[in-house]
Amino acid sequence: MDLGLKGRRALVTGSSSGIGAGIAEVLADEGATLFVHGRDAQRTEAIAARLRKKNVEVHSVLGDLGSDAGAHSVIKAVLDRLGGVDILVNNAGGSGVHGNPAWFDVSLDTWLNGYSQNVGAIVRLCHAFVPGMQQRGWGRIVNIGSGSGMQPLATIPHYGASKAALNNLTLSLSKALSHTGITVNTISPGAILTPALEAWIRDLARQLNWGDDWATIERRYTTEFFPLPVARIGRVEDIGNMVALIASDRCSYVTGANIRVDCGHASAVN
Known part of the structure; x- marks a missing residue:
């Protein structure tokens, strides 16, 4: 299906592997111009090289979006090369810990770092790229959430809390961007x-x-x-397909939503 994304400029954060790479691949198939992002140079460029074989324009950029300096370097690279983005997919993030630590085994520093990675990074990028979207009267912001944002566990509490904050951020931002032509949505994957x-x-x-x-x-x-x-x-393309659909004009009436792609696993209604 042609979703009308050919030539649209997209930044997919955390796209050097996993779900992010799957999202970037689907957007490349739709003809979007892409910035692939990661922290590991070899993996990030490998994904970019693979996507270039689809005869689309693909660039790669490295940086830690959880810090002001790292985010600034990514933002500058994208603006210098493309002048802005039409589609911002905020996929980068994580728990920052190994395994499933118990509630009281997670330090305050880990909580703060998790918020910087999973929430602060999105705020940094939105401050940078939304003004251009507003000037053009069109934009798509797609935040990749988690079932733990609706159905938290007793373990890795900082991760679930930051993903719940992300759901709140999405709805708040969608209201702030009313009547601008920009939609803001969360996609919450299940087991992928x-x-x-x-x-x-x-x-x-x-x-x-x-x-x-x-x-x-x-x-x-x-x-x-x-x-x-x-x-x-689920497969990574299940998430990628939903991102591409939400990014298209076919979903211009969808904003402020949390869309679960989890095969009905979460017990929450939304």
Whole structure:
């Protein structure tokens, strides 16, 4: 489907791997001009090189969006090269910790760093790129959230809290940008098959004696361990397809929404 994104300028943060790379690939397929972003030069350029084979303009940029200096360097690179963006996909972020630490094992510094990565980074980029969108009368801001923003766990509390803040930020910003031609939405993924998740599930499968066949492992995982209405784990293109649709004029009436792409896993209505 042609979503009318050809030539639109898009920055996808955290797109050197995983969900971000999947989003960038779908936007490239739709003909968008892309900035791929990451922290690892080799991985980021590898994704950019792969997407250039689709005969679209692709650039790469490095920087830690959780700091003022890192965000400024990314913003400057994008503005110098493209003059602005039409589509801002805020995917970069994370918990900043390994495993699932208990509530009182997460320090205040980790909380503050998590907010800077998952909320502050978006604020920095919106301050930089929204004025240009307003001048042009068109823009799309798509924030990648998490089910933990609606359904928090007892563990990694700072991550769920920052993602809940992101949902609030999205709705607030959508109201602030009323009548400008800019929409702001959150997409909240469920279980999405990234290399890290696959490695974790295969380790679980060995512990539970599920064998090595991926089809069997995936079916058992989604029916016995992590029950879903569809017996498969989501793919990165499931998120990418939704981002592309929300970024298109076909969804110009959708703003301030939190769109779950989680196969109905979260118990929250929205």
